[in-house]
Amino acid sequence: MIKLVTLDLWDTLVTDSKSNERKRDLLRTDFIIRTLNLMEDYKAKILDYFEELVESFKHPGEENEWALLPETQLLHLFKEIDACPDVEQFKKILTFYTGCILDKLPVLTEEGVPEVLKTLKEKYKLALISNTGRTPGKVLRRLLKKLGILDYFDMLIFSDEVKMRKPEPKIFLIACEAFHVLSEETVHVGDSMLIDFNGALSAKVNPVLYLPNGNPPATPFVKSLFELKDSMGKYYDKN
Ligand SMILES: [Mg+2]
Structure with a gap:
């Protein structure tokens, strides 16, 4: 589950x-x-x-x-x-x-991102795991707030704050430990095959690739975040 x-x-x-x-x-x-x-x-x-x-x-x-x-x-x-x-x-x-x-703010990948997060939050704990670049977690919190998606998350993990980056397996397990959840009871969703999909696999977390365009190199993948709940149900969350 x-x-x-x-x-x-x-x-x-x-x-x-x-x-x-x-x-x-x-x-x-x-x-x-x-x-x-x-x-x-x-x-x-x-x-x-x-x-x-x-x-x-x-x-x-x-x-x-x-x-x-x-x-x-x-x-x-x-x-x-x-x-x-x-x-x-x-x-x-x-x-x-x-x-x-x-x-000059970035934009949501899909207009319905808040709706997707709201639906997921009804059933699951939600955490963000982000490798940061020039913009640190401190500033990204303000950005998430401005985009209206900050409050959906139970935990925010930024690489500059935890001093480790995806695809290091340990970064995928921080939220599992905090919420006393096993890695196999966790799904990680991201757009990078190397950083998200394979990184999650190396931590024994279930991966889903987000791939709005192009040919999927792996399964499971979703082309829209709206497909996420069904995809998780089909592959991982069978009960
Ligand atoms: Mg990414």
Whole structure:
């Protein structure tokens, strides 16, 4: 019997256009250049760094441990471009870097996300498990609140706060332990085959792949979150 459903955040519940993220990167870059009085030719270097950073988010591992926290992402950047901000400058940059998502919000992947969460919550405990990038859990809570989905969750697990990232098996078991639920009584839903589906499997949690477009590489999958309850019933929650 399934008792707990954990959900991924990015591209499962919430999504953002590439152009939005690019705009934010330009704003972050300009802010860093202004705050540190750097020459304009640093702009390309910083933007290149952001592109590499986004790639490293897709393959979390020991080799890019520095990408786990916004603070260490910035320290890594400053080392690469040979910049030495003082404590005040660093704080100012960090605040802008982590908070600028709130000025132009991402959107829900499907209009009915709140309705889906409400229905799931009637039957299951709900937890969010999110690998964070430039925006930490502290800011993501405010974002979830603004999008109207914060209160559906019994627990929020952000990688920057628990200092581990999916697909590490341990991160999938935090909510199980908190609610005294077995991994086999848990379903994890997410859009990434590597990070969500295989990660959940490695923790013996039942995976469901969220795949709105394209050919499914694995089963079970759903093309809409509205299919989730039926899919879970068919594959995992038979009673
Ligand atoms: Mg995702």
